[in-house]
Amino acid sequence: MARMKTTSGNAALWPMKPAHALLWQGVVVACALTVLIWFGHNAASHLARRSMELDFSFLWRPAGFAMPFQITTFKPTDSYAMALVAAFSNTLLVSALGVVTATILGLALGVMRLSNSWLMRNASGALVELVRNTPQLLQIVFWYVGVLQLLPQARQSLSLGGLFHLNIRGLFVPYPLAGDWTTILALLLALSLVLVPLLRRFLPMRRRGTRWLWLVPAVLLVVLVESLSGWSVPALKGFNFAGGMVMPPELVALWAGLSLYSAAFIAEIVRGSVEGVAKGQREAAYSLGLRPWPTLRLVVLPQALRVMIPQMTNQYLNLIKSSSLGAAIAYPEIVQIFAGTVLNQSGRAIEVMVILMGVFLSVNLLASAGLARLNARFALKER
């Protein structure tokens, strides 16, 4: 802000004294607040007149329905609030998977577009243009109906050693069954994975001398595997495979659709940012004798990252919001379960929509706050 003051009149739209500026800002804020309060009051009084007051107590009533896929332990006898949590974790799951895959894929595609090889450059370009210029919903439905529904029926599934099965119902993998000590051992293992690097850093010995400390988590892992009471192996039973863990095609289709679409945009961001790094930087690196890959990794990418992060934030936020497209292909995410099933059963349309907006707003604000901190770390620091 200090710099603002020193700029001459052509930077400010209306040159005015600081006191005046403060006054006008106050007026604008007051007007905005008045409008907001008026909206709120208007909505409340209209709802009251139609005996439709906002009431969130339905959240504690039993939900009654079951979830076809979940990573929580939601049961039909749990409350609507628990259904919200279960559906929300499905949304977070596919968003997290999507963000990671989109980043890796986008980086790869972006770097490929800058490659010297004609084939790599154009293959990446063609893919990016194809994905970027078709609707995302269409792509998700394509993955679901056009690709994953061509998989064989349950009885003709592709099996690997009788343990892994792939069919139209999803990918079935064995699942470890916890024994009496499994939980405690898993916690100890996690703790040791955190403590060992810390100890090695702060112990006064030479790092090489403390390498044996890694034996602790290794031993814990072996004991953990031994503590399992067994494995749940998927087997064909009745209509479908029972036992094991399943990754349903709805999740895969949504994951693929979200990450590929975002990856195309990320690839363009990567390309633009890398090309935005001054040519002299690269030439300087070459003249120091660095080979192309170290040049990219050590000189160009760190500088490109500064330009990239704010744009990536947009892509990530878009991806999180687009996860609601999963409702079209039966992926039980928050819009389908909460704004669909729960809204219908409870009839509380306005309350459900308010909660849904609150949830998406907080997730995206949190995500952008996190990325803003990251951005601050990478930003050019002028000293």
Place this chain on the structure above:
Amino acid sequence: MTRSDRTLFRTILSALGAALLGTAASAQTLPAPGPTVEAIKKRGELVCGVDSGIPGFAYQDSSGAWKGFDVDYCQALAAAVLGDPKKVKYVGTTAKVRFTVLQSGEIDVLIRDSTLTFSRDIGLGLTEVGVNFYAGQGFMVRKSLNVKTAAELNGATICMLTGATLELNIADFARSKGTKIDSLLFEKSEEAFAAAEAGRCDGYSDDTGSLAAARSTMKVPNDWIIMPEVISKEPLGIHTRDGDYRWSDIVFWVDTALKTAEEFGITKANVDEKKKSEDPFVRRLLGLEGDFGKQLGIDNEGFYKAIKAVGSYGEIYDAHFGPKALGLPRGLNNLWSQGGLHYPLPFR
């Protein structure tokens, strides 16, 4: 008369009127027909909330005209209140917004294959006027599965549309039988049918009325069977807002009139001829005797006009679900005298 004099005069008059109403309610003073009817008459059209598109109940034909079982009900109401079945503005509502649209006053009445339930009546401040279609949730499965009853569906995955209480009914059913059935919820029927066709799920579930329509759209309809049993009660009917009981009364008695017409063999074609009937029930229904229509605050020939416009209940059913249409047997939707559940209250 000065302005203040006039006000005084009016006050006295209305006080007198109120006193008269209070003492002489039994003397059949005609009360005001209620704010909803007044609004409809002033507007010159009935705003009727129907389904945004489902074969049988409500859909738009190629020329954009609304057709269907629920649509005929809207027309009957418009004929009774406004004297013209064409004076209806149809509002296609999705499952998500239907009750909010009614609560907010955008529509006068909701006739949209919606199940009457406790929570909608009490929790949403609505009045459940009457059942116009008895349905139940059923299953359509592949013949090759060799499943005879729904209880054998343990471990099966069922595709269905989101926006109703289908998944709740399935979960209830599975819990009551101690079995497990997975529900895959789709936004649109195209994707749901494609998933069922591809074998992603073992069957498809919906209300019996819609299942018949769904089966007809499968690639090979004969590969699929609709299981005989239903797992839920779905009394589909008419919703109005709480707070205008006069309007709810009108809607209730128009529905009753259509069913009574079938009971007495009155049809769209013979309704004029039936005016010669000596049967006191027919004469009261058609407004030839008594002032039933007037007492409701509509034209005394209101019921006659409704029947003249759309026919009896049986005719409406046959037009949209009969053998020439979707081919759904009448079953529970017969009159009580034919083994069904429709038992219209008597006009006396």
